[in-house]
Amino acid sequence: MADEELAGMIEELCHSKAEEFRMLGYEHVDGKEIWDCVSAKYAKTGQPELHQLVNDILSLKVTQFMNHMTLNAFKGNPF
Numbered sequence: 001m002a003d004e005e006l007a008g009m010i011e012e013l014c015h016s017k018a019e020e021f022r023m024l025g026y027e028h029v030d031g032k033e034i035w036d037c038v039s040a041k042y043a044k045t046g047q048p049e050l051h052q053l054v055n056d057i058l059s060l061k062v063t064q065f066m067n068h069m070t071l072n073a074f075k076g077n078p079f
Contacts, residue, residue, distance in 0.1 A: 006050070010035070012056045021062060034060065037068040 014031035021029040038056050042048065048056075 010053065010057070013054060014038075017060055019058055021065065024062060026062065026065075033069070034065070037065050040068060061065070 011031060014034040015037065016021075017034045018029045029050045034057065038060060039047075047053065
């Protein structure tokens with residue numbers, strides 16, 4: 001699978017998860033924020049295998065996402 005194709009698939013998964021969060025009432029979530037949250041775990045260890053990456057995106061909970069956003073706000077990182 002080409003890198004561009006893989007990146008496109010991951011982007012679609014993130015947009016799908018963002019759509020799920022919007023259905024739960026979190027209207028201002030987008031796919032990039034989902035990816036930022038999920039990929040923050042990989043800063044020290046590097047990107048994992050594809051199956052782990054997909055699992056991390058699809059199993060992301062709203063509470064995990066909101067904790068990530070809150071920590072970024074405290075650090076002064078823009079949303």
